[in-house]
Amino acid sequence: MTRRVNRRDFVLTSAAGLAAAAATPRTLFGQGPTMMTPRSVKPIVVSSANGHRFKNGGTKTCVETAFEGIVRGDDVLDSLIAGVNIVELDPEDTSVGYGGLPNADGVVQLDSCCMHGPKKQAGGVACLEGVRTPSRVAKAVMEQTDHHLIVGKGAQDFARNMGFTIEADLNTDRSRQIWLEWKRRTDPEHYLDPRKREEVERKVMREMIEEGLVDENHLYGTINCDGISPKGEICGVTTTSGLAWKIPGRVGDSPILGAGLYVDGAVGAAGSTGRGEANLYNLCSFMIVEGMRRGLAPKDAGMEALRRIQANTVEKRLLNGRGLPNFGINFYVINARGEHAGVGMYSNDRLKFAVCDENGARLEPIEPLLPGNPED
Ligand code: ASP
Numbered sequence: 359m360t361r362r363v364n365r366r367d368f369v370l371t372s373a374a375g376l377a378a379a380a381a382t383p384r385t386l387f388g389q390g391p392t393m394m395t396p397r398s399v400k401p402i403v404v405s406s407a408n409g410h411r412f413k414n415g416g417t418k419t420c421v422e423t424a425f426e427g428i429v430r431g432d433d434v435l436d437s438l439i440a441g442v443n444i445v446e447l448d449p450e451d452t453s454v455g456y457g458g459l460p461n462a463d464g465v466v467q468l469d470s471c472c473m474h475g476p477k478k479q480a481g482g483v484a485c486l487e488g489v490r491t492p493s494r495v496a497k498a499v500m501e502q503t504d505h506h507l508i509v510g511k512g513a514q515d516f517a518r519n520m521g522f523t524i525e526a527d528l529n530t531d532r533s534r535q536i537w538l539e540w541k542r543r544t545d546p547e548h549y550l551d552p553r554k555r556e557e558v559e560r561k562v563m564r565e566m567i568e569e570g571l572v573d574e575n576h577l578y579g580t581i582n583c584d585g586i587s588p589k590g591e592i593c594g595v596t597t598t599s600g601l602a603w604k605i606p607g608r609v610g611d612s613p614i615l616g617a618g619l620y621v622d623g624a625v626g627a628a629g630s631t632g633r634g635e636a637n638l639y640n641l642c643s644f645m646i647v648e649g650m651r652r653g654l655a656p657k658d659a660g661m662e663a664l665r666r667i668q669a670n671t672v673e674k675r676l677l678n679g680r681g682l683p684n685f686g687i688n689f690y691v692i693n694a695r696g697e698h699a700g701v702g703m704y705s706n707d708r709l710k711f712a713v714c715d716e717n718g719a720r721l722e723p724i725e726p727l728l729p730g731n732p733e734d
Pocket of ligand 1 (some may be wrong): 453580598599600601609610611612630631632633634635
């Protein structure tokens with residue numbers, strides 16, 4: 359039976375330590391808006407692997423920067439956004455912000471959202487052109503407007519009015535060259551039978567990965583970063599250039615609350631990278647947070663969402679030879695006790711996620727739902 363926590367019960371629970379809290383998950387994670395989080399948690403930041411890969415010429419990665427801010431006592435969301443800004447600004451990461459792989463017309467269009475657990479506020483932008491750091495514009499939407507999501511030209515106009523620099527083109531030489539190569543290979547005649555075109559596109563993507571022209575993590579690539587402070591304040595942010603070569607105007611899961619990111623300040627946070635359409639059909643970040651509210655551990659809640667995606671993937675074009683989903687999708691999860699998980703539909707030796715806590719920053723393996731590879 360679920361029992362509500364009053365302040366006195368909660369103090370007793372805290373005093374008995376986190377072990378006691380773990381023994382009463384329903385008490386801490388029951389339904390309802392009046393839940394309270396433990397007073398003292400070991401802070402942690404988790405993110406997709408690029409959060410501990412890129413430094414934009416500096417000395418620290420995203421998760422190191424975010425963790426440092428959180429333990430210093432800075433606002434958790436500000437700390438996470440300072441972290442992802444490193445990846446957004448680094449031209450070497452071709453899946454996020456400046457230098458992100460462009461859409462089919464060669465235009466870089468960016469999506470982002472952020473969510474502040476304690477403040478219960480969120481903001482997002484989609485199809486934003488010309489601003490290197492869409493996560494900051496998402497935060498401006500959260501703080502300066504009554505809205506959650508602003509898209510396209512409206513998002514750019516909003517950003518300009520908020521004082522952001524608008525650039526004519528966020529391509530780097532590298533992202534433009536890779537797009538040109540894709541165009542040359544997939545559209546030599548301008549018009550192809552759509553089915554043939556899909557086959558050609560899949561083949562070309564595989565070739566370009568094998569030839570080392572495209573990082574397989576950056577076709578679907580994004581950064582999601584979630585953190586919790588010692589006071590139990592939980593926030594998250596997701597930012598991306600979306601699916602490489604997407605149809606102009608396509609919006610993925612990243613800026614959509616409940617899909618690319620969801621935070622409940624009393625329960626936990628979840629965010630995603632990978633095939634956005636599969637996530638959008640199932641709103642997995644919301645589902646994961648709700649799973650944790652019911653008492654599931656982060657890993658189990660993540661696996662539940664992956665199983666839902668698997669069950670809802672029935673179109674033949676999305677299935678491999680084994681009848682399993684032929685795409686990758688990952689979730690990064692923390693709960694209000696500071697426990698974490700990184701799970702994916704598939705994994706391999708190279709698929710990792712980033713963690714930073716009192717033991718330092720590291721990459722940990724993604725735990726897979728299914729064996730083998732998406733393409734098998
Ligand atoms: N999920 C993102 C999207 O579908 C892309 C990604 O993570 O690679 O836009």
